[in-house]
């Protein structure tokens with residue numbers, strides 16, 4: 250018959266199992282963070298006149314994340330000890346760093362596209378965009394990164410709701426693209442003039458997406474403009490994007506500089 254009491258031997262075996270499990274999970278998390286490109290963002294926004302020379306993105310050491318991780322593992326071990334004493338395990342969320350952000354009056358500057366959120370994916374070859382998540386989920390309003398004109402409201406081939414905004418600065422045309430929206434803002438139409446403070450939709454998970462987030466890219470062309478040979482339609486833009494990638498140029502996505510995470514404005 251089963252003995253209700255744990256013997257000392259059983260407790261040790263249980264503890265060792267938890268220890269092994271916690272360590273393996275810890276190592277996996279550490280590897281994940283070690284392999285993530287992390288950036289020091291010195292700009293919450295950037296004057297687009299300087300866009301031709303992206304200021305960004307210096308890879309920094311993972312020291313802080315590693316020490317956070319070790320703290321997290323220690324916390325887990327403490328929780329295992331607690332569990333062995335009979336209390337239930339409560340796993341805390343991985344600590345997130347928050348940076349304060351204030352949205353300012355626009356003057357030829359890109360702004361952050363949401364009020365709250367964290368960047369989970371930075372631009373890289375194959376993903377020329379930022380992915381931004383928010384604890385507010387679909388309650389998160391999406392704004393244009395600058396004043397402009399709505400140039401596209403459409404579903405992409407995977408069913409994602411997308412809005413694009415055309416911007417023109419010093420005669421150069423740019424398109425910002427907001428993907429995976431859950432809904433469009435009321436009264437949105439192609440040709441509508443918008444400011445950086447006009448909502449264009451809500452964050453969502455439509456299309457090829459595994460969770461609520463905003464995928465935002467910036468293209469140096471005028472999407473859906475019949476006179477733009479690189480971007481007169483989506484196929485032209487895909488070809489153009491592919492060409493830029495083959496030239497090892499994936500800077501378009503880093504035209505928008507955002508901090509790793511931020512609070513409400």
Ligand SMILES: [Zn+2]
Pocket residue numbers: 370376378379380463464465
């Ligand atoms: Zn994405």
